[in-house]
Amino acid sequence: MSTAGIILIGDEILSGKVRDENALFLVGELRGLGVHLRKIVVIPDVLDEISTTVASCAAAFDHVFTSGGVGPTHDDLTMEGVARAFGAKVIRHPELEALLRGYYGERLQERNLRMADVPDGAHFVQGDATPGWPVVAMRNVYILPGVPELFRRKFQSIKEQFRDGPFHLRQVFTTSEEGHIAHELDRIVAAYAAVQVGSYPTFSSPDYKVKVTIEGKDAEAVRAACDDLVRALGQSVLRVE
Amino acid sequence: MSTAGIILIGDEILSGKVRDENALFLVGELRGLGVHLRKIVVIPDVLDEISTTVASCAAAFDHVFTSGGVGPTHDDLTMEGVARAFGAKVIRHPELEALLRGYYGERLQERNLRMADVPDGAHFVQGDATPGWPVVAMRNVYILPGVPELFRRKFQSIKEQFRDGPFHLRQVFTTSEEGHIAHELDRIVAAYAAVQVGSYPTFSSPDYKVKVTIEGKDAEAVRAACDDLVRALGQSVLRVE
Secondary structure (H helix, E strand, O other): OOEEEEEEEOHHHHOOOOOOOHHHHHHHHHHHHOOEEEEEEEEOOOHHHHHHHHHHHHHHOOEEEEEOOOOOOOOOOHHHHHHHHOOOOEEEOHHHHHHHHHHHHHHOOHHHHHHHEEEOOOEEEOOOOOOOOOEEEEOOEEEEOOOHHHHHHHHHHHHHHHOOOOOEEEEEEEOOOHHHHHHHHHHHHHHOOOOEEEEEEOOOOOOOOEEEEEEEOOHHHHHHHHHHHHHHHHHHEEEEO | OOEEEEEEEOHHHHOOOOOOOHHHHHHHHHHHHOOEEEEEEEEOOOHHHHHHHHHHHHHHOOEEEEEOOOOOOOOOOHHHHHHHHOOOOEEEOHHHHHHHHHHHHHHOOHHHHHHHEEEOOOEEEOOOOOOOOOEEEEOOEEEEOOOHHHHHHHHHHHHHHHOOOOOEEEEEEEOOOHHHHHHHHHHHHHHOOOOEEEEEEOOOOOOOOEEEEEEEOOHHHHHHHHHHHHHHHHHHEEEEO
16 A cells, blocks of 8 residues: 655745645545555745655655745745755756746746756656646655646646555444444454544534544455444444445 | 644544644634744654654644544544653543543443543643633643534633734735746845745736735834835835735
8 A cells, every 4th residue: 555745835824824725635636546645744935844854754655745835936945855855966957947948938037947956866757638847756755836726737647656556435323422332443443454443423413423434445354344343333323334 | 933833633634534624723823823833744543653743843842732633432542642752651630530420420431531541741721711621731732622613612712821922914916927036035035034035926816926925023124124125126016915
């Protein structure tokens, strides 16, 4: 099962100027792809924090996706941060420089060329859907722009390479309180190592008290664990979805 | 200036079953209180990840707020994780046990008493607005429930103790592209150490190309930096808010 981490880089989310759309989008996409998202981190435009966060996530997860900090201004530090995370320098990439010169033409400012600066050793990931500007990746770190429309388009252009086996999910709705079913959940967790069991009480639902989720990549194990739990909870089970 | 970190604990956000409301709420609240939010982390219900994340955030920031993982079931590991972060044990607190016994009466299950388990050395924070169950804190870590309604109510009951001087913000909307104004932004950043400068290009606004934000706790410095930038950008400035 492949794992992933998301790093959102930008003061604007932490200060409440902008509401995150990119992590929210990626949570759904990764789920659909069968990738196990293990962490989301939101950090400010601070070089040290970018490099240490990228380094730890790149070591811990199969895939890491960064959002933001890739423009030409002083607060765009992602390329430098990712480079430092791997002990690399930032270099000006001739292929990206040519793309920028073609795009801006006479309007080109020297500062625009900062967008051709990438970590030394970076590779390009070019999806079929978006000819032109590639996604820049350093090892297992995919560097995406913060602008939601661009973030979504770029991720969708490269997403198929991350596809893994699907998740299987069953949800059991019960009228029992968590304290009453906790020992049965413990038993299920111990007996079915291949499934993850979640317990979510509600205080606003008109009918059920707790929703138990059972999920995993092994459809047969999910089915068996769910059937076992439903038998054990008996008449307190309202429905299974 | 006081700083803060938010830790959301729960598989349900990472798997997309639940959309975060608590960090979003707290971003706005902390901003209003004048507290500088420096990090948001979303992690799964895994003991080691909770303890290492809490330890690093507690050392880095003045205040840390956790959300989730405080019920009676197998996936409720926050108290144990916070305890481990400080090298403490978990103890059953007599005052909380008495509250639980009073609340549940004859319906009490042994497992419900897990909600009286707190890190050894924890203290209670009791806001005026919610008599009854206190907010449990360990050093500078405030342990809040994941259910959004409870999270909001509990935070609001204790929030005034975190109030700091307000943030001052000016926003400059310009028709210039980022590459054209980057050198002026560099100059402002260098000249006004007390302000933070953000640069946010838009690709969908009908009138402006970049919104520059200038903010800080020193109202006079924010005003001076803003006036300086507006003079430098000249006619490309559409408006200042």
